[in-house]
Amino acid sequence: MNFDFDAETEEMRDMVVRFAGGELTAPPEFDPDDFRRRWRLAGKQGLVGSTVPVAYGGSGLDAVCAAAMTEALGQGCTDTGFVFSVAAHLFAAVMPVVEFGTEEQKRRWLPALASGEWIAAHGVTEPEAGSDALRLRTRAVRDGGRYVLNGSKCFITNAPVADVFVVQAATAPGGGFFGLTTFLVRAGTPGLSVGRRYGKTGLHGSPMADVHFEDCAVPADQVLGAEGSGAAVFASSMRWERTCLFAAYLGAMKRVLDTTVEHVRQRRQFEAAIGSFQAVSHRVVDMMLRYESARLMLYKAARALADGSDDEVGPALAKLAVSEAAVQLGLDAVQLRGALGILDGESHALLCDAVPARIFSGTNEIQKNNVARALGLGGRPAGMRR
Ligand SMILES: Cc1cc2nc3c(=O)[nH]c(=O)nc-3n(C[C@H](O)[C@H](O)[C@H](O)COP(=O)(O)OP(=O)(O)OC[C@H]3O[C@@H](n4cnc5c(N)ncnc54)[C@H](O)[C@@H]3O)c2cc1C
Structure with missing residues (x-):
């Protein structure tokens, strides 16, 4: 398994990180007009319709490239809520039209959804x-x-x-x-x-x-x-969401991990950088371990999705791994900043943004039920696979 990106995808990633960092900064309070202004900008960059086929106005990315794009958006844009909204629009609402729409429906609905004109x-x-x-x-x-x-x-x-x-x-x-x-x-x-x-x-x-x-x-x-066929439409949208949407959290984790390393290098106590204390450096290494392993699981699920798999275990495991890693990484980043960590800043924001990730797209307990069922464990009927 090789999860390296080709040169074109790397270039797209860098471009999205730069664009998101420069153009998608949120005002202090939620403002619907500014939200739509930024949405249109993201639309012009092809970000809100990246997995829509080119014939209907999108960029035609597969699940691996879409995850890379979403990860870059999450890394560059400090407003993780905005990135979450874009990803929910694309993976939970637009992909069902791509996958289940008639030709007429695709021509009628997709161009405006892919261009940034309509939000879903x-x-x-x-x-x-x-x-x-x-x-x-x-x-x-x-x-x-x-x-x-x-x-x-x-x-x-x-x-x-x-x-x-x-x-x-x-x-x-x-x-x-x-x-x-x-x-x-x-x-x-x-x-x-x-x-x-x-x-x-x-x-x-x-x-x-x-x-x-x-x-x-x-x-x-x-x-x-x-x-x-509603349950089948829903299950398909959840496969996309549990895989590609959660890439946004990988980007946010990377951003916070980088600044945390910088912080523990710079911050001095007891006449030494706090990063020289093993309790601190080991915590940083644990953060990196969680981030890297969650990232591998997510890209493995994305590769399978891009290859047409309808497996539900890979996306469920990716969702579990990324959301739990994000919460723990947010907690660690707060702890390593001391009192600075509980002020309004990016470590505090990551922690607050990560907690809901254990709940949406089907709670983590329900994902464990689904995986257990796939292993032949857990007797209760599935219901709709949240
Ligand atoms: C930020 C965010 C965005 C969302 N966006 C959308 C959206 O766009 N569209 C949409 O339709 N919904 C959305 N939701 C709703 C989300 O899908 C639900 O919150 C989620 O499915 C859980 O349902 P619930 O909140 O009613 O919790 P409940 O189902 O009431 O669960 C409460 C607790 O009980 C546990 N539990 C329940 N049943 C079991 C079981 N069988 N085994 C073990 N534990 C169990 C759960 O894991 C959880 O811990 C969003 C939620 C959040 C937080």
């Missing part, structure tokens, strides 16, 4: 259906040439700024894996409303809200995949 959100979670997503209650009832949606989604990334919602609803309640259907819904469709933006721990630059559907009529040509 993916709505699955509901107040009573978190990890057990198959039990969602949002209903879609066929009525002639349209479906009528009723129900509510919660914790939806990008909802306050979204132009397009990719929504899972039950077309056959109680129908299990084949009871769900995916819909493409434009913001502004009568009956669709978005709640207030949440305040949350970490990922401040990524806006999130509830989404409500009240007799919301969606034309039947906005069903993504066939009726009843």
Whole structure:
């Protein structure tokens, strides 16, 4: 296994790190207009549609190059929330259109999603259906040439700024894996409303809200995949998300690791650089070990995805490894900065941004359940593979 990038990918990586560091700096408070300004800039650089085929306005990157691009974005851009929003748009909402859309749907929806004109959100979670997503209650009832949606989604990334919602609803309640259907819904469709933006721990630059559907009529040509294929669409989007989105955290970890090494070289106590104390240097080495091993697991999963694998174990392990490494690396970086670490700075930000990574894309406990099940362990039925 060789995870070295070719010269072209290396050049793209460097360009993205420089661009993200220079152009994507966030204002101190979340500002929807500035968010969209930066989104359009990222769109011009091909970052919000990188895995969309060239024929529909994207860059046609495979999963390995997309992970490299997302990692570079995470390394250059200190607003990890913004990077998370871009990655959620691309991997959870746009890739389902690439993989399940009809030719007509791809021509209609992808160019604006790839160019930075439209922002997408993916709505699955509901107040009573978190990890057990198959039990969602949002209903879609066929009525002639349209479906009528009723129900509510919660914790939806990008909802306050979204132009397009990719929504899972039950077309056959109680129908299990084949009871769900995916819909493409434009913001502004009568009956669709978005709640207030949440305040949350970490990922401040990524806006999130509830989404409500009240007799919301969606034309039947906005069903993504066939009726009843929602769980398959969802599983595919999660493979992309658990693999490529988490590369953003690798980039953020690398940035914080580099500045931590610099800090322990510079900071002197007891007439010596603190990095000369073994308790400090070993902690730095542990940080590096976690970062490097999580990175290998992520690129291994990305390679498999690029080769067309539908394996769920590799992405689940990558998600587990990267999110746990990011939390621990954030904690270590705070500790090694002393009091400076608990001020608003990048180590504190990494810690706050990393904690939600254990929860979204299916919690880490659910990923362990999925891996255990693949090993023939764990008796309970799978439900929808969160
Ligand atoms: C930053 C962020 C962004 C998000 N963005 C989106 C989005 O864009 N779209 C969307 O649809 N959702 C989104 N979510 C929601 C996310 O997918 C859910 O939070 C997640 O699936 C967990 O559901 P829950 O919060 O209801 O927790 P619960 O399901 O209530 O779980 C609570 C705890 O119980 C544990 N648990 C539950 N069942 C089991 C079990 N069988 N075995 C072991 N442990 C179990 C969980 O691991 C967890 O620790 C986002 C969440 C976050 C934090």
